[in-house]
Amino acid sequence: MAGGTARSGRRATSADVAREAGVSRSTVSFVLNGTKGQTIPEPTRQRVLEAAARLRYAPSAEARTLSRGRSDVVLLYQPPQLPMTADMGALVEFLAAEFAEAGLTAVTHPWSRKPDGDVLTAITPVAVIAWDLPDDAVTAMRHNGVRAVISLTAESDPVAQWIWGTRENGIARLQVERLLSAGHRRLGYARPHDARLAEASEMRLKALRQACAAHGLPAPVAVSIPGDGEGARPAADAVAAWRELVPAVTGVCAHDDVAALSVLAGLREHGLAAPADLAVIGAGDSPAARLAVPPLTMVAVDMLVTARHLVAAVTSLLDGRPVPAGPEVTQVIERHSV
Amino acid sequence: MAGGTARSGRRATSADVAREAGVSRSTVSFVLNGTKGQTIPEPTRQRVLEAAARLRYAPSAEARTLSRGRSDVVLLYQPPQLPMTADMGALVEFLAAEFAEAGLTAVTHPWSRKPDGDVLTAITPVAVIAWDLPDDAVTAMRHNGVRAVISLTAESDPVAQWIWGTRENGIARLQVERLLSAGHRRLGYARPHDARLAEASEMRLKALRQACAAHGLPAPVAVSIPGDGEGARPAADAVAAWRELVPAVTGVCAHDDVAALSVLAGLREHGLAAPADLAVIGAGDSPAARLAVPPLTMVAVDMLVTARHLVAAVTSLLDGRPVPAGPEVTQVIERHSV
DNA sequence: CTGTTAGCGCCTTCAG
DNA sequence: CTGAAGGCGCTAACAG
Numbered sequence: 255m256a257g258g259t260a261r262s263g264r265r266a267t268s269a270d271v272a273r274e275a276g277v278s279r280s281t282v283s284f285v286l287n288g289t290k291g292q293t294i295p296e297p298t299r300q301r302v303l304e305a306a307a308r309l310r311y312a313p314s315a316e317a318r319t320l321s322r323g324r325s326d327v328v329l330l331y332q333p334p335q336l337p338m339t340a341d342m343g344a345l346v347e348f349l350a351a352e353f354a355e356a357g358l359t360a361v362t363h364p365w366s367r368k369p370d371g372d373v374l375t376a377i378t379p380v381a382v383i384a385w386d387l388p389d390d391a392v393t394a395m396r397h398n399g400v401r402a403v404i405s406l407t408a409e410s411d412p413v414a415q416w417i418w419g420t421r422e423n424g425i426a427r428l429q430v431e432r433l434l435s436a437g438h439r440r441l442g443y444a445r446p447h448d449a450r451l452a453e454a455s456e457m458r459l460k461a462l463r464q465a466c467a468a469h470g471l472p473a474p475v476a477v478s479i480p481g482d483g484e485g486a487r488p489a490a491d492a493v494a495a496w497r498e499l500v501p502a503v504t505g506v507c508a509h510d511d512v513a514a515l516s517v518l519a520g521l522r523e524h525g526l527a528a529p530a531d532l533a534v535i536g537a538g539d540s541p542a543a544r545l546a547v548p549p550l551t552m553v554a555v556d557m558l559v560t561a562r563h564l565v566a567a568v569t570s571l572l573d574g575r576p577v578p579a580g581p582e583v584t585q586v587i588e589r590h591s592v
Numbered sequence: 593m594a595g596g597t598a599r600s601g602r603r604a605t606s607a608d609v610a611r612e613a614g615v616s617r618s619t620v621s622f623v624l625n626g627t628k629g630q631t632i633p634e635p636t637r638q639r640v641l642e643a644a645a646r647l648r649y650a651p652s653a654e655a656r657t658l659s660r661g662r663s664d665v666v667l668l669y670q671p672p673q674l675p676m677t678a679d680m681g682a683l684v685e686f687l688a689a690e691f692a693e694a695g696l697t698a699v700t701h702p703w704s705r706k707p708d709g710d711v712l713t714a715i716t717p718v719a720v721i722a723w724d725l726p727d728d729a730v731t732a733m734r735h736n737g738v739r740a741v742i743s744l745t746a747e748s749d750p751v752a753q754w755i756w757g758t759r760e761n762g763i764a765r766l767q768v769e770r771l772l773s774a775g776h777r778r779l780g781y782a783r784p785h786d787a788r789l790a791e792a793s794e795m796r797l798k799a800l801r802q803a804c805a806a807h808g809l810p811a812p813v814a815v816s817i818p819g820d821g822e823g824a825r826p827a828a829d830a831v832a833a834w835r836e837l838v839p840a841v842t843g844v845c846a847h848d849d850v851a852a853l854s855v856l857a858g859l860r861e862h863g864l865a866a867p868a869d870l871a872v873i874g875a876g877d878s879p880a881a882r883l884a885v886p887p888l889t890m891v892a893v894d895m896l897v898t899a900r901h902l903v904a905a906v907t908s909l910l911d912g913r914p915v916p917a918g919p920e921v922t923q924v925i926e927r928h929s930v
Numbered sequence: 931c932t933g934t935t936a937g938c939g940c941c942t943t944c945a946g
Numbered sequence: 947c948t949g950a951a952g953g954c955g956c957t958a959a960c961a962g
Contacts, residue, residue, distance in 0.1 A: 310736070312713070321938055338676060338680065338681020359715070364688045374650060375651065376653050377699065542880030618942080631947065633947080659939075660954085661954065
């Protein structure tokens, strides 16, 4: 059954259904698409439906979009920059569900940095959501039938503005405020060692600086933390760097769960622990953060709400309406590392 | 040059390119596709290429597949059963790259269990790789133009046989042997609490039983471990259950990294630690496993090799050749929890 | 209300 | 070696 090869017969077409039901192709099209403004007598309708079922008819996606001049595929252009996390997976799942609700089909394609074998040769999406797209790629897409392009790094993109202005700022603000409320006034930023995250890290740092300034705090001390490779040694060095400052850093904002875990590992190297010797607050959430020693206090991002906003943005763009204002999506999850 | 022949609103078509270059549509098709058996004079070729570039021409994916009668999209039907992990993300990335090498375009779609809004209405893939597909869905796909369907839960599927026969068995065998070589003869299995993993867990348990039997060991004692939710309490109970047995379980095979992390958390509740009080070996790998206390000894699965095998399987099926034998993909990563 | 007729953009014989 | 013509499966005007 599974694992076999092609069957020999041709797949049924709408013409086959029409013949089988003894009607014309347009009638078939009308009943199968529920076209309104057309009143089809019930018996005819039934005959068509039955014929379609009998023939196991499924319309050809290509022919449909070719003829309609517009597909209903939304491409999620997955960046090589971001390692896959449970959060990301959830986002994609929510996006698929919410787009389906809107009559669109979400599909992801990991972009491997080699321009070779472009997805767009194989699929013509009606909209694209991408992390980092060169400007000429954006115009090329637009030029080639993509009606809505959202680039999360383009300054002028309203969704990008939300990501950086609301989401990232929300994370930074909540991290700083939580630490502040625990009495920490000299803060650090644990930036991911992973080079792929350099750009995202830069943005976070900017947001953290702003958040600190807003509360009259000095800029956070940024230090790279190894999230990869074996050695906890560099993590220990990072912790030492913070603690040796005068005045010493007593609270750290971590870029993500892995960075937070690394800070904990670095503390352990010195025989120290959070929050007594250094408070740590992470971002994003994951099973590993829950199971850490101590369980990590995190700023979580609501992926369902995020997905809803992205879908709203895309549909608005497609309808020629302005992109709605973005919601707040961040929230502190209290655990024991602050 | 030849005077803005392409109407501005519409995207350029191959006819526009032909007009712009002063040749016929077929000539355009020939040079753009490098059709062999057709000798095109170099100057003509150049003119066509330049015209295409000038017009920013990109062929219409739909028209192409419609006309060729076969698309080059491979659909990765992502199961709602499996939470997204770094490993899975890597696999998808590798698959995309390897499929591209083979001239195919991999695309994922999270399957939301609601049959509504089927992807196949929007895309006609030439092949599908899915986790769990009802038999009738498989035949329906086959019937509707999908030339190769791989269902990872269908008994008769050669790839499924590899997954369970080689990959899962490899994980189980290496876990058992590693524990055995450290002197543990009474083993436990930490099964994930997450209900979505129930089926996968059942298969793993079966493989573990076989591996134990092969070494004359009693069957492993399976206990659920909470990977979700706050409380480490149930994890502590699980650990207690193992230790109170007579003879006591002294080594545990964890289903994945999260389950392994949970066992560590359970140990901590009792003031105990791995490996002294209970040895733990996980499966899969992740940053969190590296950063655990102690760093987790794991059986890792080589995702690149896995991806290559899947691609080979699909291309073989498409060419009507038998699926090649699957490679070994498992390996022990030594750290400090055994 | 139903059937006929044109395309959608491309590929692929087949003549020239 | 190039151009003309037919068809892939479907939708959407337009007749009947």
